[in-house]
Amino acid sequence: MTILITAFLLGLMGSLHCVGMCGPIALSLPLGGNTILQKIWGGTLWSLGRIVTYSLIGALFGLIGAGFKMLGYQQIISIAIGVGMILSVFLPSLFKKFSFGALPSIFNPIRKGMQRLFQEKNNRALFLIGIFNGLLPCGLVYFAIAGAIASADLFLAIGYMALFGLGTLPMLLLISLLGNVISQGLRNQINKIIPVVIVLIGMIFILRGLSLGIPYLSPPKEKLSPTVQMNMGKTSDTKEIQHSCCQKDTLKVQ
Numbered sequence: 001m002t003i004l005i006t007a008f009l010l011g012l013m014g015s016l017h018c019v020g021m022c023g024p025i026a027l028s029l030p031l032g033g034n035t036i037l038q039k040i041w042g043g044t045l046w047s048l049g050r051i052v053t054y055s056l057i058g059a060l061f062g063l064i065g066a067g068f069k070m071l072g073y074q075q076i077i078s079i080a081i082g083v084g085m086i087l088s089v090f091l092p093s094l095f096k097k098f099s100f101g102a103l104p105s106i107f108n109p110i111r112k113g114m115q116r117l118f119q120e121k122n123n124r125a126l127f128l129i130g131i132f133n134g135l136l137p138c139g140l141v142y143f144a145i146a147g148a149i150a151s152a153d154l155f156l157a158i159g160y161m162a163l164f165g166l167g168t169l170p171m172l173l174l175i176s177l178l179g180n181v182i183s184q185g186l187r188n189q190i191n192k193i194i195p196v197v198i199v200l201i202g203m204i205f206i207l208r209g210l211s212l213g214i215p216y217l218s219p220p221k222e223k224l225s226p227t228v229q230m231n232m233g234k235t236s237d238t239k240e241i242q243h244s245c246c247q248k249d250t251l252k253v254q
Helices: 002-027 036-070 074-090 092-098 104-118 123-133 139-151 154-178 184-191 193-210 226-253
Strands: none
Touching: 002 123, 002 139, 002 154, 002 193, 036 074, 036 123, 036 139, 036 154, 074 092, 074 139, 074 193, 104 123, 139 154, 139 193
16 A cells, blocks of 8 residues: 555656656647536546556556566565665666667657647547557656556556556646646746655665565565465465364374
8 A cells, every 4th residue: 555655646746747748748738628627627538548558557567577576576676676766866877878868769659649639629639649648758657667566466556557647637637727837946846856755765665675574664575475475375274284183083082
C-alpha cells in the first residue's frame, strides 16, 4: 500500500514538471462542447487515455519485475532502483546519456498521429491523443517505470502506473481548461519539491529491499522471496505429516 501512495504522490507533485512536456498539448486540446462540464469531460478523457497507456506500460515492466522476483533478485533490484533515484537527484550528470532527446525520430509516428487527431473535435480523438501522449518520453514517467519494476508484481505495477497517471490528472486538467494559471515563479518554487519526493521514494525502495520487518514499509524477507515462502510451506507440511504419524503410532500403542 505504501508503494501505491508514493506513485500517486510522484504524479501529483511531479505534475508541474509535466507542464513542460504535456502543458503545450493540454493547452491546445480540441475540447469541444458548449458547457464547462463537457470541456471537463473532454480533458478527463485525455488524461484517461494517458492512464491507460501508463497501465499497459506498468503491466509490461511488472512482468519484468516479477521475473526478477522469481529469480530471487527482488531485494537487489529494489535497492538498486532506490539508489538510482537518489543518485539522479544528487548526480544528474550520470543519467544524461539515458536521455531520449537524441532519438526524436522514434517518436515521429506518434507525433504525426497526434497531429491528425488534433484536427478532430470529438471525445474519441481526445482519448486517443491521451493514448499517444502516454508513449512520449518523459523523465518523470521513467521514475514511475522504475517503481513498477521494483513492485515485482503484475497487478501492483499496473496499479502503480495508473495511480501515477491519476496524480497528474488534476493539474493538467486545470491547465487544459484555464490555460497557464500558475505563474513561472510559483512553478519554480514547487518544482523544488520534486527532487525531495524522488529521494523519499528512493529511500522507501531501499528500505523495502533491506527487509527490516517494518510493517507496510519494509516487509520481512519471507514475504518478498518466493523461495523462502515455498520452503516454509514445505516445512509446515512436513511437520503436519510427522505429527499425524505420531498420533497414529500412539493410537496403535494404546
